[in-house]
Amino acid sequence: MEIVLNGVISGVVLAFLIGPVFFTILQTSIERGFVSGAWVAAGVSLSDALYIMISYLGLYQFFENETSRLYLSYVGGGILLIFGLYYLFIKSRKLQEYHPEHIKSRSPLRLMAKGFLINGLSPMVLIFWIGTVGLATTEFGYVDDWQVATYFSAIVATVFATDLIKAKLADKLRMVMTRQTIRRLNIVLGIVLLFFGARLILYADKLV
Template sequence: MDVIINGFLFGLLLCVLIGPVFFALIQNSIEKGFWSGFFMAIGIALSDSFYIVVTYLGISQFVENPKFNMWLGGVGGVIMLIFGVIYLFKPVPKKGLKQLHQEDTKWFQQIVKGFLLNGINPFVLLFWLGIISKVTLDFEYNNNQAITFFVVLIATVFLVDVLKSYFATKLSQIVTPRFMKIMNRVVGIALLLFSLRLFNFVLVAYGIELF
């Protein structure tokens, strides 16, 4: 149950990341309708799943090595720290979302669009590396628990993305510069706290414990 709850909470955290994909999904839904956003959300979920599989498989074979775990904790902590600082001080665009005419949905094109838009961003891979270091070192999940965690996480993100598509018109009015600024600060603080947990793992290996 703890694994499921953590997967759900991390999924919600990812849902409030105010980035290019967030705006692209809402704008695409406004311009071309719900189903266009729905298929784009599928592409985003497939892209995230691909990164998770590649990253986790690349790391899991080394988790029994204490030195590798220290390196992983340090790298994961730095990644979380950088993302936390970025979101704390991230500038907020002043322009809102515009509602345009709807067009016919080309489902395969929208899936590819979501996959590429999310996948070509190098920060996505780095972010998943940070999340996986958290799962491996802090939560200490075995393979079955990790799979459950990521399935729940991706399912949560996908369902919320579908809701974003459904309520796209209303979201375009709600996502004001002030709202975006608050969300960025919340996400930034959460990521900074996660980074401290990972740094603590490394320090504990040297006999130093922060908390």
């Protein structure tokens, strides 16, 4: 029970870190509904689970190489910039008339890929999970596989649950959204993604 509680606490802390994922889930849920936002959240959780496995299995040593982390920062920052430019200059202009019931649905796989990429492209996510693995094994003393699995399952489940809550709350707003409001939301998301992408590239050398 203590392991689960520690995992939930860690998950709550992670869930309230404001980043591009937070705005992406809100934007998707407001524009496309709760189910679409939930699929994006699932992609986020999938990328978190993958990074946990990489960290725990020791593959993170590859990413601790300065050159690898530098290239990852540049590639991740570049892709975030592309996403940001798309939402700022293309997506925000595509809306001619906003009717929630007329918005085309997207495949779950595509929505999951969106969440997976935006969350997983930043080296800081991997660095966070490496630190969390260290905390679990040293500070908490979780050395058995079942202890580690329980702890990190609780974290991922907590983050996923809070992301679903964000998506549901955002979904409640979609029926009162105007075309102009949706356009502004896309502009805000574009600016946020551009900020994090540029920051990742400009401060890449500080990650190594």
